Amino acid sequence: MRKAVGAVRQSGRRVPVASLWGVVGRRPLARHGLFAVLVAIAIVIFSYQVSSYTNYNLAEVAVFVIAAAGLTLLTGVNGQISLGHGALMAVGAYTTALLLKSQPNLAMILVLLTSVATTAGAGLIFGVAAARLRGPYLAGATLALALALPQLALHFSSLFGGEEGIPITPPSAPSWLGATFSSEQWLAWISVVAALVTLVLLANLMRSWVGRTLKAVRDDEVAALLAGINVGRIQVLAFVISAGCAGLAGALFAYWVGLAAPAAFSVTLSLQLLIAIVIGGLGSLVGAVWGSLVLVMVPDLTGSLASGLNLPSSIANNLPLAIFGLVLMVAILAFPGGIQGGLKRLAGLGRSRWRQHGLRRESG
Amino acid sequence: MHTLLVLIIEGLVQGAIYAALALALVLIWRATKVINFAQGAMAMVTTYVALFVIQLGLSYWAAFAIALAFGFLLGAVVERVLVRPVESASPFNVVILTLGLYLFLEAVVPMIFGGSIRSFPPAFAITGIEVGKVQVPLSGFDLFTFGSVLVVVLLLAALFQRTNLGLRMRASAFSPEVARLLGIRVGRMLTTGWALAAVLGALAGILIAPTLLLQPTYMDEVFIFGFTGAIVGGLDSPWGSVVGGLLMGLVLTFVGYVSPDLETLAGLAILTAILMVRPQGLFSGHRERRV
Amino acid sequence: MLDVSDLTVAYGQAVALDQVSLTVPERSITAVLGANGAGKTTLVRTISGLVRGRGGSVRLDGLDISRLAPERVARLGIAHVPEGHGVVTELSVEENLRLGSMASRGGGVRQALEESYELFPRLRSRRRLSAASLSGGERQMLAIARGLAAHPRLLLLDEPSLGLAGQVLQQIMSKLRSLVADRGLTVLLIEQNARSALSVADDAVVLALGQVVAHDRAAKLAADRDLLGTYLGF
Ligand SMILES: Nc1ncnc2c1ncn2[C@@H]1O[C@H](COP(=O)(O)OP(=O)(O)O)[C@@H](O)[C@H]1O
Numbered sequence: 001m002r003k004a005v006g007a008v009r010q011s012g013r014r015v016p017v018a019s020l021w022g023v024v025g026r027r028p029l030a031r032h033g034l035f036a037v038l039v040a041i042a043i044v045i046f047s048y049q050v051s052s053y054t055n056y057n058l059a060e061v062a063v064f065v066i067a068a069a070g071l072t073l074l075t076g077v078n079g080q081i082s083l084g085h086g087a088l089m090a091v092g093a094y095t096t097a098l099l100l101k102s103q104p105n106l107a108m109i110l111v112l113l114t115s116v117a118t119t120a121g122a123g124l125i126f127g128v129a130a131a132r133l134r135g136p137y138l139a140g141a142t143l144a145l146a147l148a149l150p151q152l153a154l155h156f157s158s159l160f161g162g163e164e165g166i167p168i169t170p171p172s173a174p175s176w177l178g179a180t181f182s183s184e185q186w187l188a189w190i191s192v193v194a195a196l197v198t199l200v201l202l203a204n205l206m207r208s209w210v211g212r213t214l215k216a217v218r219d220d221e222v223a224a225l226l227a228g229i230n231v232g233r234i235q236v237l238a239f240v241i242s243a244g245c246a247g248l249a250g251a252l253f254a255y256w257v258g259l260a261a262p263a264a265f266s267v268t269l270s271l272q273l274l275i276a277i278v279i280g281g282l283g284s285l286v287g288a289v290w291g292s293l294v295l296v297m298v299p300d301l302t303g304s305l306a307s308g309l310n311l312p313s314s315i316a317n318n319l320p321l322a323i324f325g326l327v328l329m330v331a332i333l334a335f336p337g338g339i340q341g342g343l344k345r346l347a348g349l350g351r352s353r354w355r356q357h358g359l360r361r362e363s364g
Numbered sequence: 365m366h367t368l369l370v371l372i373i374e375g376l377v378q379g380a381i382y383a384a385l386a387l388a389l390v391l392i393w394r395a396t397k398v399i400n401f402a403q404g405a406m407a408m409v410t411t412y413v414a415l416f417v418i419q420l421g422l423s424y425w426a427a428f429a430i431a432l433a434f435g436f437l438l439g440a441v442v443e444r445v446l447v448r449p450v451e452s453a454s455p456f457n458v459v460i461l462t463l464g465l466y467l468f469l470e471a472v473v474p475m476i477f478g479g480s481i482r483s484f485p486p487a488f489a490i491t492g493i494e495v496g497k498v499q500v501p502l503s504g505f506d507l508f509t510f511g512s513v514l515v516v517v518l519l520l521a522a523l524f525q526r527t528n529l530g531l532r533m534r535a536s537a538f539s540p541e542v543a544r545l546l547g548i549r550v551g552r553m554l555t556t557g558w559a560l561a562a563v564l565g566a567l568a569g570i571l572i573a574p575t576l577l578l579q580p581t582y583m584d585e586v587f588i589f590g591f592t593g594a595i596v597g598g599l600d601s602p603w604g605s606v607v608g609g610l611l612m613g614l615v616l617t618f619v620g621y622v623s624p625d626l627e628t629l630a631g632l633a634i635l636t637a638i639l640m641v642r643p644q645g646l647f648s649g650h651r652e653r654r655v
Numbered sequence: 656m657l658d659v660s661d662l663t664v665a666y667g668q669a670v671a672l673d674q675v676s677l678t679v680p681e682r683s684i685t686a687v688l689g690a691n692g693a694g695k696t697t698l699v700r701t702i703s704g705l706v707r708g709r710g711g712s713v714r715l716d717g718l719d720i721s722r723l724a725p726e727r728v729a730r731l732g733i734a735h736v737p738e739g740h741g742v743v744t745e746l747s748v749e750e751n752l753r754l755g756s757m758a759s760r761g762g763g764v765r766q767a768l769e770e771s772y773e774l775f776p777r778l779r780s781r782r783r784l785s786a787a788s789l790s791g792g793e794r795q796m797l798a799i800a801r802g803l804a805a806h807p808r809l810l811l812l813d814e815p816s817l818g819l820a821g822q823v824l825q826q827i828m829s830k831l832r833s834l835v836a837d838r839g840l841t842v843l844l845i846e847q848n849a850r851s852a853l854s855v856a857d858d859a860v861v862l863a864l865g866q867v868v869a870h871d872r873a874a875k876l877a878a879d880r881d882l883l884g885t886y887l888g889f
């Protein structure tokens with residue numbers, strides 16, 4: 001009884017001081033949303049400070065973040081490996097290209113949403129087909145998808161434009177932003193907003209019952225079945241959501257390249273996405289962001305390093321990839337939990353140091 | 365009739381290569397439950413080593429032997445240095461590790477040997493053998509390719525089934541803890557498994573090089589079809605992987621004959637179809653989990 | 656021969672063995688009794704090196720083996736027949752036995768196989784079959800035979816009675832006794848079933864919640880109704 005009274009009094013005392021944070025802090029959607037708005041503002045400011053090349057890179061990172069975040073849900077949270085997300089991005093990109101070809105003036109938001117829908121549909125078909133596959137068998141089937149889909153584009157070249165692909169006009173910035181506003185910066189804004197929206201939605205999804213169910217299936221399929229979870233359906237759901245993200249990423253990617261062509265959606269792209277989420281920290285959306293940064297920044301840095309060294313071309317051309325491979329191996333060996341895992345460990349270490357320090361001072 | 369024969373022979377010879385790679389993947393899978401995505405790249409490295417030896421002026425056979433020996437070493441080193449430390453980590457970590465190795469090797473080799481396309485000599489003539497006056501659609505090199513894969517597969521089977529070393533390796537793969545209780549150095553057995561797998565890969569690499577020509581990425585496709593073969597056969601079944609590899613060779617050759625640009629697509633469609641019916645491959649001993 | 660002193664083992668925060676000390680004299684059978692979860696399996700797994708202790712030591716004839724890897728321990732002549740038999744079901748019966756004999760210090764494979772089939776004639780007729788086709792009792796026989804095929808100095812048996820018919824168990828126990836007498840075998844016998852274990856053992860240790868609550872001659876403990884009632888549910 002006394003306990004209950006105490007609780008009431010405590011919560012009663014809290015209400016008057018309820019700041020914006022007090023309300024927001026307790027609702028994940030609002031909290032994540034607020035955080036996303038802050039990040040968006042920061043990036044908008046940042047985008048004015050840097051060159052259009054950096055904005056171009058920024059858009060690329062955002063595109064990777066969207067796809068990697070979707071893959072995080074599938075692979076990290078639900079435990080299903082996919083080596084075929086590049087192909088799903090291709091579905092999004094080609095949807096965008098074909099749509100713009102027939103309706104050049106369609107609003108971009110509609111183009112993006114249609115791409116998401118089509119790719120989610122493709123994910124549904126594939127998810128159902130692959131529902132019984134596990135581990136390496138799923139890896140093999142998704143790898144097949146990654147290889148086969150670009151081939152389709154080549155085979156039906158009258159529709160998909162064959163090797164050359166279908167060109168896309170990049171979106172031009174609205175006039176109220178000024179005449180000097182670059183299309184790179186505009187695309188960066190759009191991509192970053194899309195990435196933040198994706199992250200907020202996924203973060204909330206992961207905290208809901210869907211997220212818990214996905215994790216339960218990953219951790220112990222048999223137990224999940226016994227608990228009455230429809231494992232097949234939840235796995236297909238993960239595929240659909242994840243594919244939807246890949247579709248959005250693919251659409252923006254097509255805008256970013258100005259083209260939907262098979263070469264851009266090679267197996268390498270699929271592998272890069274998987275690499276991003278594991279290096280970043282499997283299962284964490286923040287990790288997906290780290291991983292995407294690594295994916296874009298490391299080759300960029302090593303590329304400029306290699307070209308600055310005056311090396312023979314056979315070495316300079318391959319040095320970035322060699323370093324990337326090496327970084328990958330060393331990173332996995334040194335940080336089994338990825339960047340996010342490593343940071344958490346560091347933070348934990350720091351905190352316990354701090355606590356020990358504090359205790360010693362108190363006792364001393 | 366003649367065409368059919370040509371296709372079957374070509375398919376089986378191609379299939380033998382895929383089978384060697386598939387078996388390599390299965391050996392590693394059984395030993396360490398890892399798909400080695402660098403298997404093809406490792407075979408590429410050993411073939412470059414062989415080419416280097418040939419260019420030094422040594423014979424094809426010396427290069428052949430050195431490539432296989434180098435493969436053995438490479439496999440052992442990779443297991444010891446890269447795979448062992450992440451043994452207990454998430455399987456995704458090991459996947460990324462082998463992917464990292466794959467990227468690394470494919471970038472380092474052109475830095476050392478140059479990135480241009482090179483020809484690689486076959487061991488025997490690649491024109492059809494003449495029986496009497498008729499030229500049959502089977503070259504000496506075809507025979508050598510199929511025969512050497514067959515011999516190596518049989519030798520491995522004998523090793524695993526008939527020797528104490530093979531028994532120890534199987535026990536280590538199936539039941540590492542029990543194996544350790546029986547005094548078996550499980551780590552050493554797993555290293556040996558990786559090393560033997562890399563020898564198989566090296567064999568595949570050297571046998572397919574004359575046809576595909578040598579360049580850093582030339583094993584990518586072979587790897588993928590070998591992987592597909594292994595999955596079709598079932599990753600737990602060495603014989604299944606050999607059958608799966610041969611099947612891949614036949615199917616791809618036939619489809620390639622009918623419509624060259626559908627080759628890959630058809631091969632992969634077949635894989636998906638088979639997996640939909642048998643999610644663990646054709647010959648996997650494990651029955652599907654039913655709960 | 657085996658001296659365990661102050662052995663402490665924990666799984667994370669949970670302490671499974673708390674400063675356990677016991678000795679196993681040469682050429683004898685020592686039973687370790689205790690309820691489910693008392694720490695018996697943990698004890699043998701620590702002795703054979705599968706689990707690392709947090710403190711204390713395990714000595715075999717004075718040599719500290721507590722830091723050795725299981726394969727090293729096995730090659731010092733300690734054979735561990737794990738709980739739930741640990742037969743490799745993917746291998747044939749004979750292959751399992753051959754694996755056991757490989758760890759043998761002396762005596763050929765053929766001799767070891769012959770001894771195994773003599774001990775368990777049932778295994779001889781099934782020697783080419785996959786171990787997966789054996790019944791639970793037959794697997795237990797195979798596991799024990801495999802342990803003995805190593806000609807160990809010290810045999811660790813973790814609940815061998817599980818799945819074995821009483822008659823077969825009797826037979827195995829009398830065989831063990833004769834091996835102790837003839838070949839100088841030493842046995843550490845883990846049992847939940849105290850009655851049969853106490854009847855065959857020379858000494859006995861009773862574990863409860865990771866601690867040694869009694870360590871004495873088996874006959875003495877068998878007469879201690881209080882103790883049996885408290886810890887072993889008699
Ligand atoms: N691998 C493990 N991880 C965590 N706890 C364990 C593990 N193995 C055993 N335990 C715990 O240690 C205690 C002793 O277990 P065990 O040695 O198996 O007992 P016994 O063999 O006497 O039944 C039990 O509380 C059990 O839950």
Ligand SMILES: [Mg+2]
Pocket residue numbers: 692695696697738
């Ligand atoms: Mg036990």
